[in-house]
Amino acid sequence: MKWYLDFGHGGKDSGAVSYNKTKESDTVLKIGILIKNNLEKNNEKVITTREKDLYYSLDYRTYKANKENCDYFISLHMNSSTNKSAKGVEVWVYDEKSKVYNLAKNICTNLSKDINTPNRGVKISKNFSVLRKTKMPSILIEIDFISNSTVENSLKDDTYIKTIANSISNSLLAFVNKSIVDDSFSYCVCIGKFKDKDTDLY
Template sequence: MKWYLDFGHGGKDPGAVGQKQTKESEIVLKIGLEVKNTLEQALEKVITTREDDKYYSLDYRSTKANKNNCDYFISIHMNSSTNKTAKGCEVWVYDKTSKLYNLANNLSTNISNKINTPNRGIKISKEFSVLRKTTMPALLIEIDFISNPLVENNLKSPKYIKDIADTISSTLLSFVNKSITNDDIFYRVCIGAFNDKNNAIKLKNKAISKGFKDTYITTK
């Protein structure tokens, strides 16, 4: 599959900002890049709007996804409210017939369970540009309320960020019948076998010169 990962806001548009000046744009970038890496490790193709703190218009995002013929569009955001006690995860889709409706439900449920925040469920909107202008099935995740001081404080934790990213990644992969794999097994690649040790040394040195610093000679 080819996923389009859209990390909300960026650059001159920080998105929602917490009471301690935590920017939505920076948080979703951290989470999104971890999701990207995990999907790619599972051999999924990934296109992103941005991989640094730059601004891109809403039209740019949907147009880029459409031009790249992506299969699914996933937009990642943090929510905000004037009510500082507001808390919870919700996921937006264009309508109830969306092919990602069940995925949206699973994302909202899994994220809320993982980070112990209320599940606000699936929301419907035909107003969001990235849901309206994309030609592929799309959804928009509002992870939690950055305006809530407790949530904002949690976002300082690398483990909290990773928990969110891993939950999103595993839910997306499950949707396409894959899973996160990390078996902690190291695999070795043999690139030659020689009777003459000098030939083995030459190949070892060549491999090292190409950047394979862990190259070594073994006998059997």
């Protein structure tokens, strides 16, 4: 399977900026690289728009995905609102008939649970360029509201960032009947001779 991961904004376009100057472009890049690594550990092919803080147009993003003949297009964003209490995950698709409609629902459900944020559900739009101009099934994920001070503070925690990335990765991999590789285990090998077979090793 070949995934196109689109990390929103970048370079001169920072996207939404929080009260304490946390940039949407930096946040989704950090999360996106972790998702990329998770997919690649499962032998999935991944193409990205960017892996540094660089600007690329919307047309370039869809052009590159189409040229690479990717199977799925995943665009990562952080939401923002003048209502500073707004909070929650939502995922946008082109229409309800989209092949990735159920994937969008699963991402909302899983991410809402994993980072304890409201599930705002799947939303439909034919106006988003990355949904309209891609030849492959596409989704746009609004992870949470960077304008919310609680969310902004959480984004400073690397464990929280990893939880977001793992949640999205798990949903993507489950969609293609795979599961995330857990490389957090360590192993201990004990070698030696013991006269008493009941000797405690630990």
